[in-house]
Amino acid sequence: MPTTPPDVPPPHGVHVTADGATFSVYASHADRVEVCLFDRASDGAQLERRVALRNQVYGTWFDTVDGVGPGQRYGLRVSGPWVPDRALRHNPAKLLLDPYARAIEGGVTVDPAVYGHRVGASLAGDLSVRDDRDSAAYVPRCVVARDEFDWGTDAPLRHRLCDSLVYEVHVRNATRRHPGVPEPLRGTYAGLAHPAFVEHLTSLGVTAVELLPVHTFTHEPELVARGLSNHWGYNTLGFFAPHAAYAAAADPQGVLDEFKGMVKALHAAGIEVILDVVYNHTAEQSQTGMTLSWRGLDQRAYYRLDEQGRDIDLTGCGNTVDLSRTVVVQLVLDSLRYWVEQMHVDGFRFDLAVALARGRDEGYDPDHPLLVAVRTDPVLSQVKLVAEPWDVGMHGWRTGQFPPPFAEWNDRYRDAMRTYWLRDLAASGAGETGHGVRDVATRLAGSQDLFDGGGRGTTASVNFVTAHDGFTLADLTRYDHKHNEANGHDGTDGSNDNRSWNHGVEGPTDDPEVRAARQRSMRNALGTLLLSAGVPMINGGDEFGRSQGGNNNPYSQDNATSWFDWRLEPWQEDLLETTRFLAQLRAKHPVLRQRPFFSGQPTGPDGPLDLAWYGGDGQPMGARWNDPTVDVLQALFNGGPLGHDSVLLTLNGTAWAAEVTLPRAPGSAAYDLVWDSAWERPGGPGLTVPAGGEAPMTGSSLRMWRVVSHA
Numbered sequence: 283m284p285t286t287p288p289d290v291p292p293p294h295g296v297h298v299t300a301d302g303a304t305f306s307v308y309a310s311h312a313d314r315v316e317v318c319l320f321d322r323a324s325d326g327a328q329l330e331r332r333v334a335l336r337n338q339v340y341g342t343w344f345d346t347v348d349g350v351g352p353g354q355r356y357g358l359r360v361s362g363p364w365v366p367d368r369a370l371r372h373n374p375a376k377l378l379l380d381p382y383a384r385a386i387e388g389g390v391t392v393d394p395a396v397y398g399h400r401v402g403a404s405l406a407g408d409l410s411v412r413d414d415r416d417s418a419a420y421v422p423r424c425v426v427a428r429d430e431f432d433w434g435t436d437a438p439l440r441h442r443l444c445d446s447l448v449y450e451v452h453v454r455n456a457t458r459r460h461p462g463v464p465e466p467l468r469g470t471y472a473g474l475a476h477p478a479f480v481e482h483l484t485s486l487g488v489t490a491v492e493l494l495p496v497h498t499f500t501h502e503p504e505l506v507a508r509g510l511s512n513h514w515g516y517n518t519l520g521f522f523a524p525h526a527a528y529a530a531a532a533d534p535q536g537v538l539d540e541f542k543g544m545v546k547a548l549h550a551a552g553i554e555v556i557l558d559v560v561y562n563h564t565a566e567q568s569q570t571g572m573t574l575s576w577r578g579l580d581q582r583a584y585y586r587l588d589e590q591g592r593d594i595d596l597t598g599c600g601n602t603v604d605l606s607r608t609v610v611v612q613l614v615l616d617s618l619r620y621w622v623e624q625m626h627v628d629g630f631r632f633d634l635a636v637a638l639a640r641g642r643d644e645g646y647d648p649d650h651p652l653l654v655a656v657r658t659d660p661v662l663s664q665v666k667l668v669a670e671p672w673d674v675g676m677h678g679w680r681t682g683q684f685p686p687p688f689a690e691w692n693d694r695y696r697d698a699m700r701t702y703w704l705r706d707l708a709a710s711g712a713g714e715t716g717h718g719v720r721d722v723a724t725r726l727a728g729s730q731d732l733f734d735g736g737g738r739g740t741t742a743s744v745n746f747v748t749a750h751d752g753f754t755l756a757d758l759t760r761y762d763h764k765h766n767e768a769n770g771h772d773g774t775d776g777s778n779d780n781r782s783w784n785h786g787v788e789g790p791t792d793d794p795e796v797r798a799a800r801q802r803s804m805r806n807a808l809g810t811l812l813l814s815a816g817v818p819m820i821n822g823g824d825e826f827g828r829s830q831g832g833n834n835n836p837y838s839q840d841n842a843t844s845w846f847d848w849r850l851e852p853w854q855e856d857l858l859e860t861t862r863f864l865a866q867l868r869a870k871h872p873v874l875r876q877r878p879f880f881s882g883q884p885t886g887p888d889g890p891l892d893l894a895w896y897g898g899d900g901q902p903m904g905a906r907w908n909d910p911t912v913d914v915l916q917a918l919f920n921g922g923p924l925g926h927d928s929v930l931l932t933l934n935g936t937a938w939a940a941e942v943t944l945p946r947a948p949g950s951a952a953y954d955l956v957w958d959s960a961w962e963r964p965g966g967p968g969l970t971v972p973a974g975g976e977a978p979m980t981g982s983s984l985r986m987w988r989v990v991s992h993a
Contacts, residue, residue: 291342294616295382295522296356296426303350303426307358307380308609309579310341311370314361317347318377319354320423330418332359341583341609352535355387355423356380360578364412366399369582369591371573373398376417379520379575381613383424384620385534386523390500390565390574391420392507398573405503409569421574422498422519425534429624431542436626439554441489443666443689443741443817444875447865448556449488450749451822452514453496453528458845469845470530471540475547483553486825487865490554490666492631494750496541497557498523500565503572508770510838514750516633517565517599519574521617524625545626554628556666557621561614562637562673567600568593583609594644596637596675606642611652614638619661629666631691636680637673644675648685657685668744682732682742689817692743694732695725699747700781702913702935703806704758707982708783710913711937719915720907722933723895726917728815730879739877743816747807748824751777753834755807755824758782759800760789765832768839776835789832801827801853802982805860805959809984812864813874813931822846825861826854856963863964867957867986871929873921885923890948894918898934900943900974914940918947918989928989929956934979944987946974953977953987 292306305317316332323329335343350356358380362372376398379386394401395415401407451474458469462478473479474491483491495515505512515525529537545555564584566577569592576584586594586604593601604610621627632638639650647653656662669684670691684690698721706716724731728740748755753764762784764776785799804827811818822828823846830836836844850858868874880893895903898914906912913935921928930953934940944953955969960980970990971977979985 287337287339287344289339291337291339291344294342294613295380295384296424298351298426299346302346302348303354304344304346305335306342306344307335307382307579308342308583309360309362310583310609311580312343312360312362312372314374315343316359316374318357318359318418319347319350320356341580350426352426352428354426356426357418357421357424358579366409366569367591369585369587371398371577371581373412373414373573373578375414376573376578377421378573378578379422380424381520381575381579382522382616383520384522385425385427385538386422386498386520386526387425387534388422390422390519390572392503393420396420396572396574398578407570417573427535427538431539433542433546433626436546436549438626438628438665439549439552440628440664441554444877445869446489446817447487447812447868448490448492448744448817448819449483449486449822450492450494450746450819452494452750452844454513454840455844455846456822460846460848467530469528471524471528471544472530475544480547480551480553484551485862486820487862487869488553488820490556490628491548492556492558492819494558495560495633496524496528497521497559498525500574502565502567505838510770511840512838513840513844514837516560516837518560518563519565521561521613522620542625549626554666555626556629556631556668557627558631558633559618560633561605561617562603562634563597563599563601564603568595571600583607596640596644596673596678597634598674602637605638605640605650605652611655614652615655615659615662618656619659622661622665627665629668631668631670633670634673635669635671635684636678637675640675646677646680646683648683653685653688657687663687682729686736686738686742689742689744690733691749692725692729692732692745692816694721695729695743695745695814695816696747696749697781698722698725699807699810700758702933703803703810703982704783705781706913706935707803707937710935715910716913716935718908718910718912719933719935722935723915723917726810726814726931727880727893734879739879740815741817741877744819745811745814745816746819746821747811748821749819750821751835751837753780753782753832754821754828754830755804756800756827756829757832757834758807759803760784760829761832762788763832764834766835768833768843769835770838776833780834797853799982801857801962802959802980804857806982806984808857808861809864809957809959809986810933812861812868813986815874815876815880818868820861826850826858853962859963863957871921872924872926873919873929876924885920888948890918890920890922890928890950892920892923894920894945894947896945898940898942900945914942916942916945918945918950922949928991930987930989932977932979932985932987934981934983936981938981940979940981941976942979943976944971944973947989949991950989951992952990954990955985956988957986959984
């Protein structure tokens, strides 16, 4: 006889007990919830045993099932009303994934049976008619997993943001063709943790990898129909389980252990692991999409809907997870804590974060319950939190408006640097006027105009010139137009605002002058990125000039378009060595890594400013900030208050050589040239110029000088 249920339901998910396992799932509008246990018969046939959950409290169904332990495959079936225009889509013929499943085996086979409503071969159908075909043969299984793992002495690294260098990378792309990684491990978690790739990261001074989505995901039916896949993984199917296809291990428990082993190995090398997480939408797409989990459990609870039960799409992916509901906030918080506490990850980058912080009225709220909960949680408040501060809804651009301790991807930095080093350079070569240097200076100094509030500093800005979506750094210098034909959208997908410049020739060329100019533009971008205030993020492969053939949206290209080619040409070896050298410069000069914003004020009586700006004539900028014809800029970062060297950055954004007068700044006697983007490889000819002296600069180039102080 069942016992009286408790006042509070057990935690969601599956929890192994001494005699079996307790199952707990939220389905507040259901009439019946069954756990489906799958086993193999002696002849290999799969057997399904259904067990009804007998208890329900506050919308959560739960029960303990005897004899269940780690390795058990299972799914869920939910019965209840079918009233689509009220967003009630219960259908017991559909096998559903547990939203809290920690391991998932198998994939989704696109078939009419995986839709809750009746569809035909073309997958178009009638939402009002329930489909009674069993979907079990076409969907994955959840797997009861063990949490135990030998972590040894592993502990959070907790690198300071001001000391961080982030490397955004796709698990599969990084090592799929790496000659130093054994073939069975290429493109896997184990491959990412292999010494051959870890050594590459450490040689760059990387402190954190930011992994494109590793939550279990599946592929959109329209991609499958075109013979493509969702290669990037922004199509989540499970918020707790690592994507099994990225593992060399074949069994679900092995996938979990391999992911943990990757984290442990990276930590041992001093490298943190940040996950790009997609809590804003799911793989079920719009109401016309598949029924795989949340829709069949409780569509009204999990998704943002209008009065007719239709999805409100703030993500461009068909649905939006409704974070205005307590149970959904709990789901996200439980997932985040699981990845920190059980998987030992060090932080998160929240995809389309504005969609997570919209209230019931759809407006963005910096005090949204989720943001407040994350900021006050004793576990989550201690890890790195990075927002992608936009979505596709109304008033969706919110860069600079997330509360501390969130850092944010700074798209204004990206746009300013591309404009200055590429579009304005092209204009200069054509005798036209660019945009001046005001915005470049603001971004170089940490974007105080965006992040000066709530005690935030320069580290609120995650600076990047390129990321996974958009041109690679090499392609920014090779293409004026995107070349996305392989994606199957007739070239309509991907951004049209690339601010790139092909230097006069579209695509690859053998012209030595064009190639040299492109390579210098790449060095300019990397130099600015690694010498700016804020947190630099390198798009994986940019350090050696990786190209995607002009495809600026290869989300569906699981092939050589996306995979890193490690057969480097001499110029790529030079660029790689330049990136390493620049990272070392950043690490060597704390003045480039300070957290507080610069005040622009003297650091002592009659002393130099903490950050001073000069024109190409060596004089303070003064009234020239708004002059679009000014394209030479000098920034003197004063390291004296920190007890370290001061440095001078000199930027020549024109297409022409320029005579630049180095400033007579208080305390500055001379300047030693440390790095010049005109050098193909670090270690060019030494040069010391007295304060007030002239130094010729190559067109479109960047220099860093060490300030020699008066004795």
